[in-house]
Amino acid sequence: MYYVGIDLGGTNIAAALVNKNGEIIRKTSVPTFNERPYEEICKDMGMLAKKVIEDEGISLDEVKSIGVGSPGTPDSENGILIYTNNFKNFNNVPVRTEIQKYVDLPVYLENDANCAALGESVAGAGKGYKDCVAITLGTGVGGGVILDGKIVAGSFHGGAEIGHMVIRAGGEQCNCGRKGCFETYSSATALIREARIAAAKYPSCEINKLVNGDLSKMNAKIPFDAAQSGDEVAAEVIDSYIYYLAVGIANCINIFEPQVLVIGGGVCAQKDNLLIPLIGKVKNECYGNADLKTKITIAELGNDAGIIGAAMLGK
C-alpha cells in the first residue's frame, strides 16, 4: 500500500509517493504562487497527487490516502485550513473537498510541524518509538508531539506550541506577544542575536573576525566555529545557548517523558558539538537527578520529515 504526502509551503507545493515504511518513492513540486485563489492552489495539490501516482504507474486502489501538511491552523477533523498567514485568501479553506474534486481518496490535513514530528517518529530518528517529541531549531522553535503513535495537536488545533513555552518569565520579547519563550533563547535566530551582541562587545573575538566585522554576515554556524577554535567569547555564547536549550528540553521531558526526543533544524548540523554538551546539561536539569531515560537525538529526515509525516497521516 502507498500513501501520498503533500507539503504546502509558501514557496513550493511538493507531493511525494511514500511506501508503508515512510520511504519516498517519487516526489515532484510546483511553485505555490501564494497570492492565487485557494481553488487554484488546491487544484495543484490534487493534480500533483495524481501525477506522482500515475508516474509511478500504480492504480488508485493501491493508494490509501493523501495527507497534507500545511502551515497555520488546520481543523484536521473536517479537513479545513482555518487560518494561515503564509497565504493570501486562505481562511476556512475546505482543503479536503477541494482536493477530492481531482483525486478520489481520503484526505487528511495537519499542521506541518506536527507532520514533521510524525515523519521523524515513523521513518527517522524516532523510528521504533511510539512516544516522540520533535523540536526544530530554525527561525523559530517548532514542536510536535507523538504519543502512542498519534499526533497531539490540541483540542482546538493549536497545541504543541513548544517554542512558545516561557522558560524565563520577563525575558526576551517574543513575536507571539509573550516574554521569555523557549524560541527567544533556542532558535537559530536567538543564537545569531547573541553572537552579534558578543561580537559587538568584544571586537577582537574570533566571532567578529569570522564575519570580518560585518555583523550582517552572522549565521548560526559562526559562533560554533569560533568556539571550536578556542575563542572564549564564542564558547560562552554557545554554552549559554545550550543551557537554555537544555532547560526547554528538560521541561519537555518532565512533561511528556517521551522515549525519544528528536532535535532538528540547521543548528543540528553541529552534531556532537551540540548534542554531547546538551545531553550533559539536560541530565543536570532532570527531575530528582534521576537517570535520563529519554533518548535525545538528532533528526534524520531533514526537509523530507514533513512530507513523509503528511503521507503517514493516513496510516
Added chain:
Amino acid sequence: MYYVGIDLGGTNIAAALVNKNGEIIRKTSVPTFNERPYEEICKDMGMLAKKVIEDEGISLDEVKSIGVGSPGTPDSENGILIYTNNFKNFNNVPVRTEIQKYVDLPVYLENDANCAALGESVAGAGKGYKDCVAITLGTGVGGGVILDGKIVAGSFHGGAEIGHMVIRAGGEQCNCGRKGCFETYSSATALIREARIAAAKYPSCEINKLVNGDLSKMNAKIPFDAAQSGDEVAAEVIDSYIYYLAVGIANCINIFEPQVLVIGGGVCAQKDNLLIPLIGKVKNECYGNADLKTKITIAELGNDAGIIGAAMLGK
C-alpha cells in the same frame, strides 16, 4: 457496574466503592502505619476493597476492577510500585498480585496526581471534556494530563511533572534540583514565602498585622485577605503570584491546548479572587493573542478526586 478506588496515602489507606458516573457510594479507611512490610499494607488494601463491596451487599461480579492511586513511580503496565519515598520497604512492590491474593479482580495502579486529574475529568470540574489538564497548588505543584480520556503518564511512568517545568531559568531553587520551576512560584508554599518576605520588609503592612508580627503564622489565605482589605503590599504579592501562575498555565495551554484546565488545592478556596485575575493574565499570555479557547476552572472534588480517579482507571 461498580469500581473500587484505593488511595494509598502516607497516613491513611482509603477505599471507596464508586459507580460508573464516578460517584462515591461507600468509603472506608484505616491508618497506613507506613513502616510496616509491604505485604501487610497490600493486605489492608485488599481487605478494604473487599469490605466496601461486602458492606454494600453487592457481589464481586458487579465490580469491574480495583484501581490504586499511589505516590511515587508506579509501573502501571505491570502493576508494580517501583519507588516511593513515602513508605519504608516499598521498592518494586507487586501491588497488583499482592492485592489479588485477597480479591480476585483486575487491579490497576497509577500515580496519585494522575488519578486526581482523571477523577476531576470524569466526575468533577472537567466532566464532559475528553482533554483535561489538572494542576494542584499545594505544598508543591502537582499535575495530571488527560488526553482523549486517558492519562498521559510518560513512557517511563514519570511524566506530567508540570510543577517541574522551569518558567524562570536561573530563578528560585527547587527541591528537584532545578532552578525556577513552576512549583517554586505557584505553590502555596511559594505564596507563603513571598508573603513572609513582604511582611518582613514592610512591617506596617496588613499582612504583618494579620499574623501579629509572627511570620510563622503565615498561611496562603492571609495575603489574599490583606489584599482584599486594600493593602497595597499584599496586592502586589498576590499580583505577582497570579502572574507566575498565569505563565505556567499559559505554557500548559500552548503545549496541550486542552478543552479544560482545572486548578485545585487550598489556594483555590479564593475562588473568583484568584480565578478572575488569573484568566485575565492567561489571556495576555496566550499564543498570538488568540482567543482563550481552554476553559479555566476550579476543581470540584477536593480530596476525593484521587480515589474517584483511581476507581475510574478500570473504566
